Amino acid sequence: MSPFDPEGRRAVAAALESAVPGSVELGALDYVECLLTAFDHEPPRIWAAPGEWAGPAGDPGPDAPAWLDLGPWERQAWQQRIADWASVYGRVVAGTADEADLRVVHAHACEATYGDPAYGGNRDGAGWARIGFPEPLHPPAGARRR
Amino acid sequence: MTTSDCDVVIIGSGPGGATTAEVLCAAGWSVVVLEKGRNHLVDLEPPHEPLRHFANDEIAALRRHLLGPDPLLEPRTYRRTVEDGERLMVGEVNNLPSTVGGGGVHADAKLPRFREEDFRLLSERGPVEGASVADWPIGYDDLEPHYAAVEQLFGVAGEDGTNPFAAPRSTPYPLPPGDDMPMALVTSAASRRAGLHPYRAPTGVNSVAADGRPACTDCGFCGGYGCPVQAKSDPIAALQRALRSGRCDLRPESYATELVLDASGRRATGVRYLDLREHPEPTVLEVRARRAVVLAAGAFETPRFLLRQGLGGDLVGRYLTYHYQTFTVGLFPAADFPDGTGGERGRSVTHLHDDLVVDSVGLRRAARDAGLPWLRGGVVEHGAGQMPVDEATTYGPGPHHLDAMRDSALRRRMWAFTMQGEDLAQISNRIDLDPSVRDVWGFPAGRVTYAPHRHELAASAYAAPLHEAVMLDAGAEVAFSATSPPQGSLDQHAASSPLGMAPASRHVMGTARMGSDPTDSVVDAGQRLWDVDNVLVCDSSVFVTSAGYNPTLTLVALAHRAAHLLVGE
Ligand SMILES: Cc1cc2nc3c(=O)[nH]c(=O)nc-3n(C[C@H](O)[C@H](O)[C@H](O)COP(=O)(O)OP(=O)(O)OC[C@H]3O[C@@H](n4cnc5c(N)ncnc54)[C@H](O)[C@@H]3O)c2cc1C
Ligand code: SF4
Numbered sequence: 001m002s003p004f005d006p007e008g009r010r011a012v013a014a015a016l017e018s019a020v021p022g023s024v025e026l027g028a029l030d031y032v033e034c035l036l037t038a039f040d041h042e043p044p045r046i047w048a049a050p051g052e053w054a055g056p057a058g059d060p061g062p063d064a065p066a067w068l069d070l071g072p073w074e075r076q077a078w079q080q081r082i083a084d085w086a087s088v089y090g091r092v093v094a095g096t097a098d099e100a101d102l103r104v105v106h107a108h109a110c111e112a113t114y115g116d117p118a119y120g121g122n123r124d125g126a127g128w129a130r131i132g133f134p135e136p137l138h139p140p141a142g143a144r145r146r
Numbered sequence: 147m148t149t150s151d152c153d154v155v156i157i158g159s160g161p162g163g164a165t166t167a168e169v170l171c172a173a174g175w176s177v178v179v180l181e182k183g184r185n186h187l188v189d190l191e192p193p194h195e196p197l198r199h200f201a202n203d204e205i206a207a208l209r210r211h212l213l214g215p216d217p218l219l220e221p222r223t224y225r226r227t228v229e230d231g232e233r234l235m236v237g238e239v240n241n242l243p244s245t246v247g248g249g250g251v252h253a254d255a256k257l258p259r260f261r262e263e264d265f266r267l268l269s270e271r272g273p274v275e276g277a278s279v280a281d282w283p284i285g286y287d288d289l290e291p292h293y294a295a296v297e298q299l300f301g302v303a304g305e306d307g308t309n310p311f312a313a314p315r316s317t318p319y320p321l322p323p324g325d326d327m328p329m330a331l332v333t334s335a336a337s338r339r340a341g342l343h344p345y346r347a348p349t350g351v352n353s354v355a356a357d358g359r360p361a362c363t364d365c366g367f368c369g370g371y372g373c374p375v376q377a378k379s380d381p382i383a384a385l386q387r388a389l390r391s392g393r394c395d396l397r398p399e400s401y402a403t404e405l406v407l408d409a410s411g412r413r414a415t416g417v418r419y420l421d422l423r424e425h426p427e428p429t430v431l432e433v434r435a436r437r438a439v440v441l442a443a444g445a446f447e448t449p450r451f452l453l454r455q456g457l458g459g460d461l462v463g464r465y466l467t468y469h470y471q472t473f474t475v476g477l478f479p480a481a482d483f484p485d486g487t488g489g490e491r492g493r494s495v496t497h498l499h500d501d502l503v504v505d506s507v508g509l510r511r512a513a514r515d516a517g518l519p520w521l522r523g524g525v526v527e528h529g530a531g532q533m534p535v536d537e538a539t540t541y542g543p544g545p546h547h548l549d550a551m552r553d554s555a556l557r558r559r560m561w562a563f564t565m566q567g568e569d570l571a572q573i574s575n576r577i578d579l580d581p582s583v584r585d586v587w588g589f590p591a592g593r594v595t596y597a598p599h600r601h602e603l604a605a606s607a608y609a610a611p612l613h614e615a616v617m618l619d620a621g622a623e624v625a626f627s628a629t630s631p632p633q634g635s636l637d638q639h640a641a642s643s644p645l646g647m648a649p650a651s652r653h654v655m656g657t658a659r660m661g662s663d664p665t666d667s668v669v670d671a672g673q674r675l676w677d678v679d680n681v682l683v684c685d686s687s688v689f690v691t692s693a694g695y696n697p698t699l700t701l702v703a704l705a706h707r708a709a710h711l712l713v714g715e
Contacts, residue, residue, distance in 0.1 A: 019543035047206040050198050055374055060198060068199055068212070071184050071399060072425030073586065077218040102543070107209075110538035114551075115205040131551045132558070133534050134490050136202035137365040138374035 003036045003086065008093040012105075015092045019102070020109035022130070023121070031112030031121035036086055039079060043069040046078055048118035053139030066118075152176040152395065154712075155417045155435040156442055157402040157451070160248020161698050162685035162705045163442030164381035164388065165296065169709035171391035178395045178433050179388075180419050183214045183244035185398040186372060187251060187382055194389040196359075196382060200372035204535045207371045213243035213252055219586040220244070222446075223593040224648040226631075227574070234636075236583055239594050239648045240468070242444055246398050249444070249652065250381040250698070254369035254494040255350035257302050257380070257699040258525060259293050261313045261503070262286040264693040271520045277570035277599050278465060282690045283662040283671035284707075286313055292703040292710075297348075299387075300379045300702070301356050304348030311343065311500040324353035325364055327492035329483070329561045330528040333476075334497050336620035337528075340612070344499040344528065350380040350698075351493060357383055362493065367533065369494035380698065399423045401587065405439060405455060405681065406432060414439040414681050420587060428587070438680040438712060442705065445654040445687040449577045450592040458658060458668045458675055463577040465659050466594065467692035468651035469524055469566035470602035471630045474613035476561050476622030480554075488558050489530020495564075497528040502565060502609055503694045509608060516604035523605045524566040524694025526613070531560030540644055561622070563613045566653065567606055568694035570599045577657050596631070596649060603633065653697050658687035673708040682708055 004012055009029060016028040038045040047068040052060060070078060088104045091097045097105070112121030114128065116136075122128065125135055135141040153175040156163045167177050186199040199212075206212040214220075222239035225231065242249035263270045265282040273279050294317040297304075304319035323346040334344040351362045351373075362377040376382060388394035399422040406416040416434035441448045449463035502509070502523025513521040532540065537557040541550040553559070575597065579590035610627035617625035630650040632643035639647045661667025664676040673688055675681045684705035686697045693700070 020538070020547050021545060022548060046210055047212050048201070048203060050201045050374065053201070055198060064198075068186070068206075071422065073219055073422055074184070074214075074216060076425065076586070077216040080218060106543040107539055109543070111205055111209055111535050114534035114538050115209070116201070116203045118203075119205055128534065130548070131534065131554065136367065137363055138200075138202045138367075 001037065001040070002033050004033070004089070004093065011093045011095070012089055015097070015102070015105045016109045016112070019106040020113050023109045023113045026113050026127045027121040027123040028109050028112035031119055032089065032108055034120035035108070036082060036089065038082060041067070043067045044075065044078065046070060048116060050139055053143045055138060150178070151434045151436060152178045153435065153437045154440060155180065155433050156440040157417065158248060158442035158444060158447070158685065159246050159381070159385065159396060160242070160442060160444060160685070161250040161381045161702050163440065164247070164250070164384035165299070165702045165705040166440050166442060166684045166709045167388040167394050168299070168384040169706055170713065171388045171393040173713040174393070175437070175713065176393045177388070178397060180400040180402045180417060180433070181246050181396065181398050182401040182422065183246060183398065185246040186213065187245070187247045188385055188389065190389070190396060192390070194386050196376040200374045202365055202367040202371070202374060204367070204533050207252065207367070208536060213245045213372065215241060215244035217241070221583055221585065221591050223580045223583050223591055225593070225595055226597045227595065232581055233583070233593060235647055240446055240652055240654050242446070242652055242654075246396065247381050247385065250378070251372050252370050253380070253698065255378055255380055255698070256347045256495055256498065256527065256696045257297070257300070257350045258348055258498065258695050259313055260286070260693045260695050260700050261311065264691060264695070267691050274519060274570060274599070274601055277572055277601065279570060280661070280666070280690050283660055289700070289703050289707060290314070290316060292706040293699065296699065296702045296706050300350045300383055301352060302348050302350055302699075303353035305346045309343065309345040309500060311504050319348060321353050321356060324349060324351060324362055324493060324496065327489070327496045327530065329488060329530070330497040332482070333528045333561060333563070333616065333620045336616045337499055339619060340616050342499045342501045342616070344497045347496055347498045347527070349493065350378060352377040352379060364492045366489060366491045380702070400431075402443070402451065403430075403589065405457065405678070407678065412677070412679055414678055438682060440682045440684050442684040444685050445657045446577060446592055448683055448685055448687045449657040450579065452658070453579050454589065457678060459664065459677060461659060461666070461668050463657050464573050464575070465571040465656040466575045466577055466596060466654070467569040467571050467656040467689070468596070468649045469653045469692060469694065470569045470598050470606060471649075471651055472565040472567060472606040472609050472627060473629070474563040474610060474617060474625060474627045476617030476620060477555050477624045478559050478561060478622050480559055482621055483558055488560075490558070492530070495527040495529040499526050502526060502605070503568070512604060512608040516600065518601055518604060521601065521605045521608065522568040522694055523609050524568050525696065526609075527564045527566070529562050529564060531557045531562065533557065561617070561620075563617070565606070565609050565613070566651075566694055566696060567602055567609070569692045570601050571656055571691065572599055594648065598631070653686075653692070655686040655689040655692050655697055658683045659690055660688040661690065672711045673704065682712065684708055
């Protein structure tokens with residue numbers, strides 16, 4: 001479920017796109033939505049786990065968790081942080097974002113474009129491809145996390 | 147309040163605490179290790195295999211505090227001098243991971259030894275006005291067997307005989323050196339042309355499969371990241387051995403808050419801690435120690451812990467040192483970095499040179515010009531630039547962003563020298579308790595008051611042009627230098643340094659100095675507090691000088707020595 005209505009989505013997408021051109025096509029809006037709704041899931045979607053990637057510790061099997069759990073104090077900190085960011089995007093949607101808000105949008109656009117695709121951005125690693133950054137080794141491209 | 151018993155309680159599971167635990171367990175003693183951070187490293191159930199929590203993931207490691215501490219829960223504060231008022235900033239200050247394994251989990255583990263002179267700086271070089279230059283109460287010879295032992299325990303990969311300035315060794319490195327980063331070979335060649343002596347960095351990373359863990363895959367996400375294949379040995383190797391002895395009870399999410407003392411106040415009988423698995427009201431627990439308590443909370447948190455109880459004397463937290471970092475950045479033509487030859491693959495640093503640590507005509511001349519009796523720089527790391535998210539956030543927003551990322555001055559085309567410059571101890575540089583900022587559990591935050599001595603500035607000013615010339619000779623189109631903490635006025639600090647206002651160095655030392663006289667030190671030569679007989683400090687708090695070398699091997703060798711002294715060997 002998106003935290004934004006269609007108009008809000010358009011406003012957030014425009015802010016992300018103006019911070020990092022091309023970021024929305026690579027999934028930046030999905031990234032922000034995934035972040036703001038992280039606590040709709042259990043465990044919350046804050047830290048992606050290696051998942052089914054069979055590293056040197058061996059095949060973890062199909063039940064390998066896709067996300068790492070948070071401790072209770074980490075949950076408190078992340079709930080606070082996400083609530084703060086929800087307010088930032090509220091101001092973006094309302095057209096009242098200040099410089100500090102736009103710094104948050106810029107940081108999220110960068111993370112979404114060039115971070116691990118597990119978080120909803122950098123679709124199929126295309127962000128890395130467009131700057132010639134080689135696919136990370138762990139997990140390898142074929143076993144990329146979802 | 148629940149109680150349980152063991153021989154020794156250790157506070158902190160980083161390299162210092164893990165090494166202490168390993169030695170004590172091997173001697174048949176039982177230990178409880180209290181670690182305030184969470185566990186992403188090793189299964190607490192036998193056979194204590196590594197956990198599978200790490201990937202090449204910039205977002206989890208660098209943007210989302212996977213390894214802690216979360217600055218919203220545990221803020222720290224910084225000011226340069228008392229004239230700045232109570233503080234200049236609140237947030238992350240010298241944060242090392244707060245997690246099982248401490249800073250060892252994400253360090254890229256260059257593990258050089260100190261040299262003989264480092265332990266005798268006052269005798270060898272003499273005093274410097276405004277600084278507290280001192281000799282250590284022990285010498286290199288006292289520590290050499292422990293250096294040799296911990297190099298074996300951590301499987302240090304290195305090469306004998308290639309660093310002409312290295313201190314004498316009784317044993318060879320246990321593992322051969324790992325792969326070279328291609329650009330480090332280019333800057334090493336240029337360094338040699340300038341009369342410098344680069345060598346392969348001794349590293350606590352498996353260059354070949356060893357100790358049940360695989361060889362490094364040169365994945366590139368090294369300094370700042372947990373290793374996805376557990377090729378880094380420090381400190382998982384020590385923790386696994388301690389756990390496998392059956393005598394180590396490692397308790398993550400256990401925040402030590404207080405030493406429990408007997409009626410005399412001179413003996414610790416245990417430690418109180420918060421069980422952070424509970425929220426919002428963590429239970430206070432107590433663990434009793436039959437023999438000793440070891441503080442290995444790191445050189446920032448150990449003094450903070452002691453200051454809360456007023457233990458350790460007036461010098462706790464004082465003589466804080468870092469390494470004064472001078473970065474010389476070279477921007478190379480893209481063609482010099484064919485795929486995979488930049489920092490995108492490989493460990494973050496594979497080569498070092500020590501020339502600026504040792505006395506030379508050039509340094510003597512620079513010292514004279516600066517009106518100082520002598521100058522020492524520090525080890526120089528030949529290293530890579532940023533990873534893509536980090537790089538992207540450095541460039542401002544707007545239409546040029548993609549072009550800047552494609553041009554990639556700060557990642558693909560960048561190579562850097564980092565000098566970890568010797569930082570002279572000053573009594574005014576310190577960690578104390580912030581008067582009003584608190585952590586989420588209500589304890590005063592640690593506050594840093596730090597400004598470099600002019601020795602550090604002069605050494606940096608000497609190193610910068612020398613290294614810029616080497617970078618240009620190596621093929622860089624542009625070379626420039628910057629320091630951390632940045633120099634200049636407050637406005638310039640805030641506006642211009644991407645590394646921030648506070649020292650970016652994660653080499654924190656000296657805050658519970660060792661010595662042979664209680665009037666000028668906090669612990670004795672066996673690392674025991676002068677005022678509480680059975681409390682030892684086993685982290686880099688005890689350093690007397692900062693030495694210009696990465697601190698971990700030395701703090702681990704000291705912990706190994708102190709633990710052996712404790713068990714009477
Ligand atoms: C990116 C990076 C790269 C680095 N690379 C190198 C390198 O190449 N070579 C090198 O020598 N050094 C390096 N370092 C520094 C290295 O990480 C530290 O020197 C080392 O971790 C210090 O070990 P320690 O055991 O003293 O403390 P720490 O590693 O800080 O461990 C202390 C532990 O104690 C815990 N703790 C603190 N207070 C409490 C409490 N009250 N109760 C319970 N637990 C507590 C903390 O959570 C922590 O886990 C690097 C650091 C960084 C950030
Ligand atoms: S470069 Fe090697 S040691 Fe470093 S994280 Fe990657 S695999 Fe591990």
